[in-house]
Amino acid sequence: MATPLSSIVDVYFTDTKRRSFTNSCKQKPLTKFFIHCTSSQAPSTPTPDNKKKNNNNIGSNKNKKKNTSLSDQLAPLASKTLSSATPFAISNPKSTWVNPTKAKRIVVSPERQKRVLYSPTPHLKDLKLFVHKLNDSDSSSESEFLASLEEIPRPLTRENALLILNSLKPWQKTHLFLNWIRTQNSLPMETIFYNVTMKSLRFGKQFSLIEDLAHQMIDDGVELDNITYSTIISCAKKCNLFDKAVHWFERMYKTGLMPDEVTYSAILDVYARLGKVEEVISLYERGRASGWKPDPITFSVLGKMFGEAGDYDGIRYVFQEMESVRVQPNLGVYNTLLEAMGKAGKPGFARSLFEEMIESGIAPNEKTLTAVIKIYGKARWSRDALELWRRMKENGWPMDFILYNTLLNMCADVGLVEEAEALFRDMKQSEHCKPDSWSYTAMLNIYGSQGDVDRAMKLFEEMCKLGVELNVMGFTCLIQCLGRAMEFDGLVRVFDISVERGIKPDDRLCGCLLSVLSMSQGSKDEEKVIGCLQRANPKLVSFIQLVEDEKNSFETVKEEFKGIMTNAAVDVRRPFCNCLIDICRNKDLLERAHELLYLGTSYGLYPSLHNKTDKEWCLDVRSLSVGAALTALEEWMWTLTKIVKREEKLPELFLAQTGTGAHKFAQGLNISFASHLRKLAAPFRQSEEKVGCFIATREDLVSWVLSNSTAAAAT
DNA sequence: CTAGGGTTAG
Numbered sequence: 001m002a003t004p005l006s007s008i009v010d011v012y013f014t015d016t017k018r019r020s021f022t023n024s025c026k027q028k029p030l031t032k033f034f035i036h037c038t039s040s041q042a043p044s045t046p047t048p049d050n051k052k053k054n055n056n057n058i059g060s061n062k063n064k065k066k067n068t069s070l071s072d073q074l075a076p077l078a079s080k081t082l083s084s085a086t087p088f089a090i091s092n093p094k095s096t097w098v099n100p101t102k103a104k105r106i107v108v109s110p111e112r113q114k115r116v117l118y119s120p121t122p123h124l125k126d127l128k129l130f131v132h133k134l135n136d137s138d139s140s141s142e143s144e145f146l147a148s149l150e151e152i153p154r155p156l157t158r159e160n161a162l163l164i165l166n167s168l169k170p171w172q173k174t175h176l177f178l179n180w181i182r183t184q185n186s187l188p189m190e191t192i193f194y195n196v197t198m199k200s201l202r203f204g205k206q207f208s209l210i211e212d213l214a215h216q217m218i219d220d221g222v223e224l225d226n227i228t229y230s231t232i233i234s235c236a237k238k239c240n241l242f243d244k245a246v247h248w249f250e251r252m253y254k255t256g257l258m259p260d261e262v263t264y265s266a267i268l269d270v271y272a273r274l275g276k277v278e279e280v281i282s283l284y285e286r287g288r289a290s291g292w293k294p295d296p297i298t299f300s301v302l303g304k305m306f307g308e309a310g311d312y313d314g315i316r317y318v319f320q321e322m323e324s325v326r327v328q329p330n331l332g333v334y335n336t337l338l339e340a341m342g343k344a345g346k347p348g349f350a351r352s353l354f355e356e357m358i359e360s361g362i363a364p365n366e367k368t369l370t371a372v373i374k375i376y377g378k379a380r381w382s383r384d385a386l387e388l389w390r391r392m393k394e395n396g397w398p399m400d401f402i403l404y405n406t407l408l409n410m411c412a413d414v415g416l417v418e419e420a421e422a423l424f425r426d427m428k429q430s431e432h433c434k435p436d437s438w439s440y441t442a443m444l445n446i447y448g449s450q451g452d453v454d455r456a457m458k459l460f461e462e463m464c465k466l467g468v469e470l471n472v473m474g475f476t477c478l479i480q481c482l483g484r485a486m487e488f489d490g491l492v493r494v495f496d497i498s499v500e501r502g503i504k505p506d507d508r509l510c511g512c513l514l515s516v517l518s519m520s521q522g523s524k525d526e527e528k529v530i531g532c533l534q535r536a537n538p539k540l541v542s543f544i545q546l547v548e549d550e551k552n553s554f555e556t557v558k559e560e561f562k563g564i565m566t567n568a569a570v571d572v573r574r575p576f577c578n579c580l581i582d583i584c585r586n587k588d589l590l591e592r593a594h595e596l597l598y599l600g601t602s603y604g605l606y607p608s609l610h611n612k613t614d615k616e617w618c619l620d621v622r623s624l625s626v627g628a629a630l631t632a633l634e635e636w637m638w639t640l641t642k643i644v645k646r647e648e649k650l651p652e653l654f655l656a657q658t659g660t661g662a663h664k665f666a667q668g669l670n671i672s673f674a675s676h677l678r679k680l681a682a683p684f685r686q687s688e689e690k691v692g693c694f695i696a697t698r699e700d701l702v703s704w705v706l707s708n709s710t711a712a713a714a715t
Numbered sequence: 716c717t718a719g720g721g722t723t724a725g
Contacts, residue, residue: 266719401724
């Protein structure tokens with residue numbers, strides 16, 4: 001019980017806000033990219049990167065929402081282990097606490113655990129052959145396996161036992177063999193036997209068996225070392241048993257064993273996956289204070305964590321740390337950081353980082369290219385994507401089928417139909433990259449968003465013939481395609497097939513049906529679509545009926561709306577609300593449409609609808625459906641009218657943004673919006689320099705309101 | 716997988 005865990009937890013938190021990014025700039029940077037990151041200017045990149053507000057508080061972005069407070073985060077650790085002497089480490093997490101009287105405790109061993117070298121095994125062909133025979137034998141019979149162990153051609157020495165443990169598979173046999181050695185009682189049980197067995201069990205994701213073995217070690221007095229703990233922790237991780245991983249890490253400290261760099265980075269990853277960013281940073285810094293030199297794997301762990309959190313400043317922190325520790329990123333680190341840049345919404349920085357990696361002489365692999373192509377696709381940077389693709393072919397960079405599929409998805413994102421078709425043909429002709437369900441789905445997505453029913457259906461038939469499984473997303477694309485083409489009979493047939501095949505409709509499919517429903521309204525096919533939706537999500541249908549009945553009060557609608565949205569996946573909530581508004585407008589239920597928009601806004605489904613500065617107010621309807629956009633416009637005009645009449649302060653300029661219709665769902669929004677403006681006789685003019693933007697001056701607006709009210713008074 | 720940690724698609 002030498003080192004209590006409090007040495008880890010009574011971490012003094014340095015104030016992350018005050019962390020200096022400038023110190024290491026004095027040195028010659030190891031990566032040029034670091035300069036880009038620390039300078040305030042973005043590298044030669046269009047704007048999307050700069051749009052998000054920069055938050056200088058590392059680890060603060062998304063995690064604040066997930067984790068309640070720091071003390072809550074630390075509670076599981078603190079309640080067990082925190083010494084009462086340091087309560088303020090928790091009560092005031094932002095304080096920079098340096099206790100001069102207390103020497104910093106070492107929390108990570110400066111040296112990696114030495115491996116016990118076991119003597120090189122002489123050629124033991126017979127023994128290896130014996131193991132192969134064991135591996136090939138029917139694994140169902142335990143007794144047969146144990147019986148055949150009696151025929152080992154060599155004495156059961158330590159080395160022979162290790163050779164067998166290392167080469168036996170699957171894990172059931174390794175496990176049986178370890179127990180067999182133990183019952184033979186001829187060999188002292190060593191840690192390494194358990195470690196090798198645990199590794200095999202980890203391969204089979206057998207965490208509870210690993211835990212049993214660990215307890216057996218404890219009972220039998222066999223020492224657990226860093227390799228044992230890191231194997232237990234990584235297996236717990238593989239099985240998503242993060243609390244177990246933390247438990248064994250704590251136990252290691254309690255028994256006085258210091259983690260080495262491998263165990264330490266493994267546990268950092270555990271906290272990272274739990275989204276406990278503050279803890280990871282403090283563990284990291286505590287380790288640094290112990291004299292630990294983090295290696296590329298640690299930086300991968302940190303980079304991935306910040307990427308998951310969408311925390312760009314955290315990613316900068318990783319660069320700064322690599323810089324100050326003088327660790328050059330390797331391919332793995334580049335890959336992780338590229339992906340993190342994508343997740344943090346920084347395509348421009350990702351591009352610079354990728355180019356820097358190439359310049360530094362590191363050749364990209366499939367994962368690198370997958371990450372970058374995906375980023376370009378999501379950013380809709382078709383030029384960059386095509387250029388990279390050209391370089392991939394020119395340099396003969398490695399391709400695998402994941403990369404092929406990512407390229408196909410990129411084509412769908414940026415609308416490259418012919419290129420996708422060429423790729424798809426390549427895949428069919430290739431040896432190792434035959435199109436799979438994902439590839440077909442990507443193609444269906446492309447044809448679906450083009451509204452090319454013939455090609456989509458041809459592909460569907462091909463899949464049926466070849467026996468390629470179509471998943472829920474494939475069906476969604478197909479249904480969307482048929483809906484847009486108003487081919488409702490075909491749509492019902494496809495939906496029936498999906499039900500027959502046991503496809504469970506998800507929220508995206510329901511959203512798709514909902515939008516199809518809004519298109520089918522007023523036609524004889526409306527009932528058919530409702531029939532599909534009824535089978536996919538009866539609650540949605542009841543809600544539509546409730547909304548359509550004008551007798552139902554706003555309060556009733558509000559309650560049910562809340563229920564529907566709470567049950568829906570986060571990323572379909574806005575589309576759901578958009579479609580519901582469309583459905584109301586199609587039935588001339590204008591008041592209800594406004595209520596739904598109000599509810600959607602109050603539940604945060606339209607966070608950037610209104611943007612105000614002193615000089616201009618902007619209505620951004622780019623993520624709204626046509627009906628929702630028109631409703632928002634009406635609402636805005638009413639509000640502005642009220643403000644004018646009350647003679648309150650107004651800005652000089654008013655903007656309404658519809659976008660250009662580049663996005664596949666936004667097509668037609670611009671046109672419908674313009675015609676609705678005409679109908680309202682609202683004083684907005686289509687901007688000449690900015691496409692998809694409508695402008696009005698304060699003067700225009702005021703005179704419009706006044707003339708409207710005179711007109712109203714006259715009638 | 717010759718005892719342990721990180722990096723691949725809607």
